[in-house]
Amino acid sequence: MQQRGDTTIQDIADHARVSKSTVSRVLNKSSSVNEDKRTAVLKAMQTLGFEPNLAARSLAGGRSMTLGVLTQNIGSPFYDALAQGVIRGLAGTGYSPLFVDGQWQQSTETESIRTLIGRRVDGLLLIGGDVPVDQLNKLRERLPTIVVARELVGWENHCIHVDNVQAGYVATKHLISHGHERIALLRGIKEHPDATQRFEGYVKALKEAGIDFDSDLIYQGDFSGQSGVMAVNSLISRGVHFTAIFAANDMVAFGARLALSRHGLRVPEDISLVGFDDQAEAAFATPPLTTMKQPAVEMGEAAAQAMVKLIHNEQYELACSPVELQIRESVARLR
Amino acid sequence: MQQRGDTTIQDIADHARVSKSTVSRVLNKSSSVNEDKRTAVLKAMQTLGFEPNLAARSLAGGRSMTLGVLTQNIGSPFYDALAQGVIRGLAGTGYSPLFVDGQWQQSTETESIRTLIGRRVDGLLLIGGDVPVDQLNKLRERLPTIVVARELVGWENHCIHVDNVQAGYVATKHLISHGHERIALLRGIKEHPDATQRFEGYVKALKEAGIDFDSDLIYQGDFSGQSGVMAVNSLISRGVHFTAIFAANDMVAFGARLALSRHGLRVPEDISLVGFDDQAEAAFATPPLTTMKQPAVEMGEAAAQAMVKLIHNEQYELACSPVELQIRESVARLR
DNA sequence: GACTAACCTGAAACCGGTTTCATTGCAAGT
DNA sequence: ACTTGCAATGAAACCGGTTTCAGGTTAGTC
Numbered sequence: 001m002q003q004r005g006d007t008t009i010q011d012i013a014d015h016a017r018v019s020k021s022t023v024s025r026v027l028n029k030s031s032s033v034n035e036d037k038r039t040a041v042l043k044a045m046q047t048l049g050f051e052p053n054l055a056a057r058s059l060a061g062g063r064s065m066t067l068g069v070l071t072q073n074i075g076s077p078f079y080d081a082l083a084q085g086v087i088r089g090l091a092g093t094g095y096s097p098l099f100v101d102g103q104w105q106q107s108t109e110t111e112s113i114r115t116l117i118g119r120r121v122d123g124l125l126l127i128g129g130d131v132p133v134d135q136l137n138k139l140r141e142r143l144p145t146i147v148v149a150r151e152l153v154g155w156e157n158h159c160i161h162v163d164n165v166q167a168g169y170v171a172t173k174h175l176i177s178h179g180h181e182r183i184a185l186l187r188g189i190k191e192h193p194d195a196t197q198r199f200e201g202y203v204k205a206l207k208e209a210g211i212d213f214d215s216d217l218i219y220q221g222d223f224s225g226q227s228g229v230m231a232v233n234s235l236i237s238r239g240v241h242f243t244a245i246f247a248a249n250d251m252v253a254f255g256a257r258l259a260l261s262r263h264g265l266r267v268p269e270d271i272s273l274v275g276f277d278d279q280a281e282a283a284f285a286t287p288p289l290t291t292m293k294q295p296a297v298e299m300g301e302a303a304a305q306a307m308v309k310l311i312h313n314e315q316y317e318l319a320c321s322p323v324e325l326q327i328r329e330s331v332a333r334l335r
Numbered sequence: 336m337q338q339r340g341d342t343t344i345q346d347i348a349d350h351a352r353v354s355k356s357t358v359s360r361v362l363n364k365s366s367s368v369n370e371d372k373r374t375a376v377l378k379a380m381q382t383l384g385f386e387p388n389l390a391a392r393s394l395a396g397g398r399s400m401t402l403g404v405l406t407q408n409i410g411s412p413f414y415d416a417l418a419q420g421v422i423r424g425l426a427g428t429g430y431s432p433l434f435v436d437g438q439w440q441q442s443t444e445t446e447s448i449r450t451l452i453g454r455r456v457d458g459l460l461l462i463g464g465d466v467p468v469d470q471l472n473k474l475r476e477r478l479p480t481i482v483v484a485r486e487l488v489g490w491e492n493h494c495i496h497v498d499n500v501q502a503g504y505v506a507t508k509h510l511i512s513h514g515h516e517r518i519a520l521l522r523g524i525k526e527h528p529d530a531t532q533r534f535e536g537y538v539k540a541l542k543e544a545g546i547d548f549d550s551d552l553i554y555q556g557d558f559s560g561q562s563g564v565m566a567v568n569s570l571i572s573r574g575v576h577f578t579a580i581f582a583a584n585d586m587v588a589f590g591a592r593l594a595l596s597r598h599g600l601r602v603p604e605d606i607s608l609v610g611f612d613d614q615a616e617a618a619f620a621t622p623p624l625t626t627m628k629q630p631a632v633e634m635g636e637a638a639a640q641a642m643v644k645l646i647h648n649e650q651y652e653l654a655c656s657p658v659e660l661q662i663r664e665s666v667a668r669l670r
Numbered sequence: 671g672a673c674t675a676a677c678c679t680g681a682a683a684c685c686g687g688t689t690t691c692a693t694t695g696c697a698a699g700t
Numbered sequence: 701a702c703t704t705g706c707a708a709t710g711a712a713a714c715c716g717g718t719t720t721c722a723g724g725t726t727a728g729t730c
Binding site for chain 2: 053064091098114118
Binding site: 008009010020021023024025027028030052053054055056057058059060061062 | 715716717718719
């Protein structure tokens with residue numbers, strides 16, 4: 001706002017009767033400047049309303065003060081929350097995030113990353129995604145890179161993610177502890193590692209409790225509400241007996257819940273239900289949904305802050321955050 | 336990806352045995368180039384893996400190929416959808432969106448806009464927000480600006496928004512047509528123009544139907560689920576008689592629906608319910624929520640595309656999109 | 671008083687593109 | 701044959717900063 005944006009460093013220099021170099025030094029505190037000149041420069045910037053041209057800065061200095069963020073519009077509010085966290089984590093650091101969309105397609109992702117590189121971003125924050133690890137390894141040699149919500153071997157301290165196996169285990173165990181043995185699992189997208197890992201946790205909990213695994217209880221769907229209703233319809237029409245459902249995420253749980261009610265089944269009296277994500281709507285569902293709470297905003301924030309430190313070659317820790325069971329009212333003891 | 340990112344236009348020029356100028360011409364199709372040289376350049380770019388440096392381009396050409404987008408993290412999925420639309424609308428245009436967060440606070444918004452200007456964005460897309468109109472008018476002289484989801488006098492064809500009065504009117508009328516006369520209105524944030532306008536529509540529909548306005552039926556809240564439960568609790572504890580609810584948005588409707596069920600009231604048998612936004616979860620609520628569908632993604636997309644044309648000084652139309660009543664199962668005829 | 675080190679400072683090169691300007695070659699017009 | 705006009709192209713200036721380099725001061729040391 002204010003002033004016209006075309007005040008340059010040279011204008012400031014003229015006004016303060018110093019050279020461009022000195023203005024630049026004041027601007028970056030890169031080397032010491034006499035007090036009187038410094039104040040003169042500062043005053044000139046004040047009166048002229050100076051806003052440094054980032055393009056010029058980027059070109060000359062080699063850094064763009066921009067972080068590339070690759071997100072996935074998978075529709076799950078989880079990714080939106082991560083992005084929010086990134087924005088929040090970057091606030092006040094001088095860096096701005098540049099979001100591009102990968103759409104969970106390798107080709108799009110690769111293309112999007114190219115765009116970011118063309119814009120000479122100072123760092124790359126990859127949220128989820130499908131880019132093969134060897135490509136990422138190459139990328140990483142070129143640019144500080146942090147991967148969020150995806151587990152990568154050899155990327156210790158460069159990726160932040162939750163323990164989905166553990167989460168699947170905890171959720172399943174919660175149902176088991178309420179007496180359920182016939183637990184339907186509504187899986188997310190087939191190739192999606194999150195889905196696979198939660199499935200592993202489910203199997204592990206079952207095994208530990210001495211419950212036989214029954215593939216009839218597994219529904220292979222995606223992460224949409226529609227998938228939830230289709231799953232329940234399928235289960236019921238196939239005559240599969242089940243007393244509880246562990247859904248791929250909250251959205252799937254909502255869909256399942258609707259389909260159940262269409263079939264005259266109540267939650268939790270007839271069927272218990274556990275979701276995943278703890279998105280905002282979960283607390284206001286009828287009944288409020290018991291779900292696995294992912295600290296999405298926090299993860300995004302942590303990743304962003306770590307990135308800034310990584311760029312500055314400072315020490316940082318990137319801990320895997322725990323997924324917590326958020327107990328509400330959609331799970332009941334089996335009678 | 337591929338190659339190191341340090342291939343410059345000069346490298347290409349050397350490789351193709353032409354001058355920088357020619358390469359630039361091929362790059363921008365800015366003037367005709369002999370066919371053989373053009374192919375030579377193209378081949379050189381191919382083999383060397385060239386990605387133009389945007390900072391340099393921006394500095395020299397005066398345009399950054401970046402659009403500043405000011406969003407509001409009001410939490411409503413409506414804003415997320417708008418942002419998604421912007422991303423989609425910009426795909427393939429060469430422009431990238433730079434998102435900053437205004438948090439619905441004037442000071443933050445002003446600051447964020449400064450950041451965008453420092454980055455020399457080619458255009459400004461303001462989504463909602465509180466920036467005073469005279470400040471916007473100044474801004475507009477400097478930079479192509481389009482305002483989304485906010486109505487501004489004198490900004491015809493530079494702002495895209497829905498007719499909230501009409502929307503409030505339609506929603507209310509839908510309830511009235513089902514025999515309801517005691518319709519509770521769960522208002523959004525007090526100063527928020529959307530809330531005020533929908534309120535107007537509500538009043539208008541009431542008046543037209545000859546129903547007396549009763550201020551007891553108005554609950555002043557915000558746009559959160561919690562606000563919905565508090566509203567219903569307040570209504571009931573105050574002993575207010577009502578047979579239907581028009582909620583500020585879907586989230587509020589979810590909260591209201593939960594509170595109703597806590598009080599043993601069924602939807603729609605006892606109380607009818609209408610939301611606003613038609614967010615993804617609405618279709619899978621129990622019962623599926625009748626709501627006013629805002630074409631958020633489409634609006635974002637339209638705004639983005641219009642902005643690109645505006646920058647290129649091309650003709651464009653920026654129509655106010657209609658809000659449509661999405662009839663599902665949360666409204667019943669009053670018996 | 672001479673010598674050196676530390677500190678300031680301006681001039682100039684540079685970052686990687688775009689754009690203006692001048693030059694050349696060649697076909698068309700008279 | 702002699703302009704005239706246009707297409708193609710390279711040289712060079714420029715965009716607005718950062719950074720190197722080379723003085724010029726000033727202070728400290730013997």
